[in-house]
Amino acid sequence: MTRIILCGCCGKMGHFITQLVSERTDCEIVAGVDLNVNAQTASYPAYTSIDQVAEAADVIIDFSHPSLLTPILHYAAEKGGIPAVLCTTGYTAEQTAELTKASETQPIFYSRNMSLGINLMLELAKKAAKVLGDQFDIEIVEKHHNQKIDAPSGTALMLADALASVRDGETQYMYDRHAQRKKREKSEIGIHSVRGGTIVGEHEVIFAGNNEVITLSHSAQSKELFAVGAVNAAVFMSGKGPGLYDMSALV
Ligand SMILES: NC(=O)C1=CN([C@@H]2O[C@H](COP(=O)(O)OP(=O)(O)OC[C@H]3O[C@@H](n4cnc5c(N)ncnc54)[C@H](OP(=O)(O)O)[C@@H]3O)[C@@H](O)[C@H]2O)C=CC1
């Protein structure tokens, strides 16, 4: 039985994880953490700070806010290296370096998208970028609900990072184009955000060439999708040693 501390337990993803874990027999939530503790967590104790959690646990799942990263890493280290499944997006470059450094001594699972489909799309996009080379311009479009704080989405950046890693030469990310009055450079990857309504999460990678366009797209149809990925990652991470893990470990 994997014992989970759930950070962000009263948020939207906290709701889906709480529901999913209550239906599974291989894991349980032993404590929640949220600034905004509410009745949603009736089935487990909830605290406003991770430092208040005294319940023994095997893994931490985080869907909260970048400001909780350092407290989670410190708590996990103090408790002897509890694995952390980090699903929050919007980390700065310094925070990404912080979690990468921590993974040298702690088990860290980090993915900006917990769906298997997006992680397949990542591989397909890398393959397309290698085959198409600089003959095709790459643009990424992401669409999310009107409650999302960070832009562009973590997934859009994850896709861009993967594409940049297989391209020749330097890549510049071009966020929207409203401030630009010049032609597009070959070295750019354009990244564009749309926010509205209850859109769960849509991502498109557009390869635009001479007289032809290839589009890879993924549409998340329920946040439950991400909850399933995160809980599977938590069960997988229980008992794991130091390292930086991602969704490729689950396929
Ligand atoms: N990797 C993935 O597949 C996915 C990642 N996400 C990411 O997960 C994160 C959460 O998403 P979502 O559930 O929709 O967001 P919500 O805003 O609905 O939930 C976040 C919760 O965390 C709380 N919180 C914020 N800061 C802290 C803090 N310092 N300590 C404790 N609790 C805190 C919030 O409280 P309050 O409201 O009071 O601020 C809120 O209850 C986002 O970064 C999102 O992008 C989401 C879906 C999938």
Ligand SMILES: O=C(O)C1=N[C@H](C(=O)O)C[C@H](O)C1
């Ligand atoms: O905030 C969300 O909702 C989501 N965030 C992640 C992101 O920023 O990519 C993953 C998913 O698209 C939903």
